[in-house]
Amino acid sequence: MSTAEPTPQQDGDEELNKAIEQLKDVLHEEAPRGTGSAEAGSANHDLIMGIPVEVQIVLGTAEMPVSQLMALKKGSTVSLNRRIGEPVEIVVNGRRIARGEITLVDDDPSRFGVKLTEIAGGE
Template identity: 85%
Template sequence: MTMTNAEPEPQEHGEEELNKAIEELKDVLHEENPGGGERADSFSGNPDLVMSIPVEVQIVLGSAEMPVSQLMALKKGSTVSLNRRVGEPVEIVVNGRRIARGEITLVDDDPSRFGVKLTEIAGKASVE
């Protein structure tokens, strides 16, 4: 569903959190390296600092576009037809960027849950 000039999209909130985390990381690195020299040493000395930054991961099954009147007519039990067919890959999106595609699968250790098996990882050139 495409909406314009409404409220900010949820991914913008995720981008704000990522930007805040990056700023916090810059502050920490600046404190560890007050002389301003090479900052790469700070990363190699404390990789957990970077690896603990939270990111939002979304699995996108598909999307739909409809007029507001149709949207307002939705009720419990309504079906929204998506732009993808059964068996087509789903997209794995991190902080608003597609990083991979995959297929829906059952989780091995808990068959009551499902997950995504990665089938394609986007290269730098193909990241949207």
């Protein structure tokens, strides 16, 4: 009987979950009582808060055969799986953390942003 090998995606998700739990532990652990403990906790918090993460806004996805992909040229249109007005996904390091709607940036109407409408696991 063979055992199923975890896929690279499962391995990546497992690593990400483990890292998130470790970060939560560091951020929420109570510093031991004594001299310098508040500074050490603050230093850990500042260190973690300075870690860069990749944030992506996913407007939609498309699936097509390689032949159709290879036929794309300048001016081609790729139909996405979302319709106008549907929420976009906010993804951090490959994991969806929120959904939102496209909006114009108030101080620069030539740019757009995303207004969060739903936080994953939030209320």
